[in-house]
Amino acid sequence: MNTSFFKPILLLAIFASLSNLVHSAAIYPIQNAAILAGSQFDIKVELDSVVSIEEVDVRLNGKPISSTIKQQVSFIPNEAGKGSSLLYRDVQLAKAGPYTLTVKTSQATQQVTWDVYASGPRKVKNIILFVGDGMTIANRTSARVLSKGISEGKYQGKLSFDDMPNMALIGTSGSDSLITDSANSMSAYTTGHKTAVNAMGVYVSRASDNLSHPKVETIAELIKRKTNMSVGIVSDAELQDATPGAMVAHTRRRADKSYIADQLLASGAEVILGGGSAYFYPQTSNGSKRKDEKNLVEQFKLKGYELAFTKNELLKMGNAVGTKKLFGVFHPDNMDGSLDRFFLKKNTVEQYPDQPDLTDMTRSAINVLSKNPNGFFLMVEAALIDKFNHPLDWERAAFDTIMLSNAVQIAKDFAKTHPDTLIIVTPDHTHSGSISGVVNDAKPGPLREKVGVYADAGYPNYPKANIEGYPNQIDVSKRLAFFYGNYPDHYETLHPKLDGTFQPAVKDESGKYVANPKYIQLQEDAIHVGGNLPSHQESGVHTADDAVLNAIGPGAEQFRGFMDNTEVFKVMVKSLGLGQ
Ligand SMILES: [Zn+2]
Structure with a gap:
C-alpha cells in the first residue's frame, strides 16, 4: 500500500488539532x-x-x-x-x-x-549581580588588550572577572523572538520567567493597557516581601532604563519611564544610584521629562534617604556611618562613559563634570547595604557597554568594560572579608563584533590595506595602562581592527572617534538611514560600508549569540555549561532561600 497518499491527510488532522490548541x-x-x-x-x-x-x-x-x-x-x-x-x-x-x-x-x-x-534553605548572605549590558567576548578581549597588554601571545594580566572559578554560556532569547532587548532579558534574570521584547515583569497578553498584563514577581520584590535584607540598584544609564527598571517594574513597554521611576521609589530599595534625573522631578522643573507634578526626589528625602547629586556628595554620603538609605542621580539622561570622563572630555562631560564612576557607585552601595546584618542583594549595571556597541564604537565599549572590571574588583575585595557573598558577572545579551587584526598606519596603500591579519597583524602599540587600568592614548599607530557583524550604512574610518561617540548613520529625506557624511568630511579615505540591516535601523543591533557568565562565591558552582537566562534567577533565589 502506498502510505504517502495518507500522510497529507494525517498531517492536516494533526495540524488542525494543534492550531485549535x-x-x-x-x-x-x-x-x-x-x-x-x-x-x-x-x-x-x-x-x-x-x-x-x-x-x-x-x-x-x-x-x-x-x-x-x-x-x-x-x-x-x-x-x-x-x-x-x-x-x-x-x-x-x-x-x-x-x-x-x-x-x-x-x-x-x-x-x-x-x-x-522550591529553593531549599538559604545558603548565602549577599548577592552582587553585575550586568555588563550587551557585553560580548570581543568587548572583554579588547578591554584585556588595552588594560593589561599582550606580549608574545600572553596577556600580561586578567580582568577581574576573568579568573572567577565558574562560568556558563547563557541563552538570551525571549518568548516572542530569537533576539531580545534589555527589558526582556533582564526580566528573565529578575523574575525567572520569559517575556517579550520591550516587556518587563509581565507576560505579554492581549491587554490593551501596558500595566494590566499578567505580572510575575521580581527578585527585589520577593526579597522585600519575604526577608529583612537590603536591596541596591545601580546603573550608569538612566535609572528608568530597561535593566534597572526590570528590578522593580511590571510593564509591557519599557518606554513607561515615569511609571518605572515611581516603581523605584515604591520598591523600598535602600540604595538607588545612577542617571535619569529627568524622570524624578515634576514637569514644571527645568529639564523634567515627567507629565505630572510628582517630585520623587522630595519623596525619597521624606522617606529617609540621604541624597547625592555629585561624585563628592556620593562619596561623602556613601561613607557616612549613619547612611542607611541612599538615593543618588548624577545626570538627567545616561551618564558618560569612562573614555570621555577620564580622557577625551567629550559627549556631555563638560556639562556634567561631577559624575561618579561605576566604581564609586559600587563602593558606596556596598558600604551602605552591608550595614544590614540580614544581608543584601545588589544589582550593578555597566550600561554603557551596550550604549557604545550599538553605534559601533568599540573603544568606548572597551573602556567601559575596563570600568566594569574595576567595579567587580571592589565586590571581590568585599567578598574577601565577607565570603558568604555570591558575585555574578554577566551580559544580558550580546552584540556582534570581533577583533580581526591590527590596523597599522605605517602600511602603504589605501585605508583597507592597513589592516593586518594573521602574521601581518602583529601586536598593537597602546601605551601601558595607568593605575586604573586605562591606557592614556587610543589613537596609536597600531590599533585593534575591531569589526561589527551587523550595521547600518556607515563610513569605516579605522580610527577611534575622538570627537564624541560614533554616529554611523543619519536619516535622509526619505527616512532611511544612510552613512553619516560627517566622517567622510573628516577623513577622506574613510570606506563606505553598505549596511546589512534594514534601512530603518540607525545602529547595530543585539544578537542571539550566547552570553558568557562568570561567578564566584558560595553557589557559583551551579553555573556551568549552557543555561537559559531564567536559570540565573533560579540559582539566585535558591542561594537566598526565597522559596522555602
Ligand atoms: Zn541595547
Whole structure:
C-alpha cells in the first residue's frame, strides 16, 4: 500500500488539532514556565470566544482551581473584542511539583504545565549581580588588550572577572523572538520567567493597557516581601532604563519611564544610584521629562534617604556611618562613559563634570547595604557597554568594560572579608563584533590595506595602562581592527572617534538611514560600508549569540555549561532561600 497518499491527510488532522490548541486561547504563565514556590504571579486565561463565566471550567491538577487558589477571579466578558478573559491576581503556589492548568469551554480545551520548584534553605548572605549590558567576548578581549597588554601571545594580566572559578554560556532569547532587548532579558534574570521584547515583569497578553498584563514577581520584590535584607540598584544609564527598571517594574513597554521611576521609589530599595534625573522631578522643573507634578526626589528625602547629586556628595554620603538609605542621580539622561570622563572630555562631560564612576557607585552601595546584618542583594549595571556597541564604537565599549572590571574588583575585595557573598558577572545579551587584526598606519596603500591579519597583524602599540587600568592614548599607530557583524550604512574610518561617540548613520529625506557624511568630511579615505540591516535601523543591533557568565562565591558552582537566562534567577533565589 502506498502510505504517502495518507500522510497529507494525517498531517492536516494533526495540524488542525494543534492550531485549535494554539489559537483558541492563551494561558499565562506559559507552557513549561518554571515558578518559584511561594512567589507571586498572575494567572490569565484568554479565550477566543465570548462566554459566560459559568461556561468555563478551570482546573489545577484536575481539581477546580478554587480549591487551591483563594484569589477571586476577575472576569472580562469581552476583552478588546477578542473574547472572554479570566484573571487571577497575586496567586502563590506553595508546594513544589508539576502543575497542570486545564481550561475547558464547550468549544475547546486548553492546557499548560508548569514546574513549581522550591529553593531549599538559604545558603548565602549577599548577592552582587553585575550586568555588563550587551557585553560580548570581543568587548572583554579588547578591554584585556588595552588594560593589561599582550606580549608574545600572553596577556600580561586578567580582568577581574576573568579568573572567577565558574562560568556558563547563557541563552538570551525571549518568548516572542530569537533576539531580545534589555527589558526582556533582564526580566528573565529578575523574575525567572520569559517575556517579550520591550516587556518587563509581565507576560505579554492581549491587554490593551501596558500595566494590566499578567505580572510575575521580581527578585527585589520577593526579597522585600519575604526577608529583612537590603536591596541596591545601580546603573550608569538612566535609572528608568530597561535593566534597572526590570528590578522593580511590571510593564509591557519599557518606554513607561515615569511609571518605572515611581516603581523605584515604591520598591523600598535602600540604595538607588545612577542617571535619569529627568524622570524624578515634576514637569514644571527645568529639564523634567515627567507629565505630572510628582517630585520623587522630595519623596525619597521624606522617606529617609540621604541624597547625592555629585561624585563628592556620593562619596561623602556613601561613607557616612549613619547612611542607611541612599538615593543618588548624577545626570538627567545616561551618564558618560569612562573614555570621555577620564580622557577625551567629550559627549556631555563638560556639562556634567561631577559624575561618579561605576566604581564609586559600587563602593558606596556596598558600604551602605552591608550595614544590614540580614544581608543584601545588589544589582550593578555597566550600561554603557551596550550604549557604545550599538553605534559601533568599540573603544568606548572597551573602556567601559575596563570600568566594569574595576567595579567587580571592589565586590571581590568585599567578598574577601565577607565570603558568604555570591558575585555574578554577566551580559544580558550580546552584540556582534570581533577583533580581526591590527590596523597599522605605517602600511602603504589605501585605508583597507592597513589592516593586518594573521602574521601581518602583529601586536598593537597602546601605551601601558595607568593605575586604573586605562591606557592614556587610543589613537596609536597600531590599533585593534575591531569589526561589527551587523550595521547600518556607515563610513569605516579605522580610527577611534575622538570627537564624541560614533554616529554611523543619519536619516535622509526619505527616512532611511544612510552613512553619516560627517566622517567622510573628516577623513577622506574613510570606506563606505553598505549596511546589512534594514534601512530603518540607525545602529547595530543585539544578537542571539550566547552570553558568557562568570561567578564566584558560595553557589557559583551551579553555573556551568549552557543555561537559559531564567536559570540565573533560579540559582539566585535558591542561594537566598526565597522559596522555602
Ligand atoms: Zn541595547
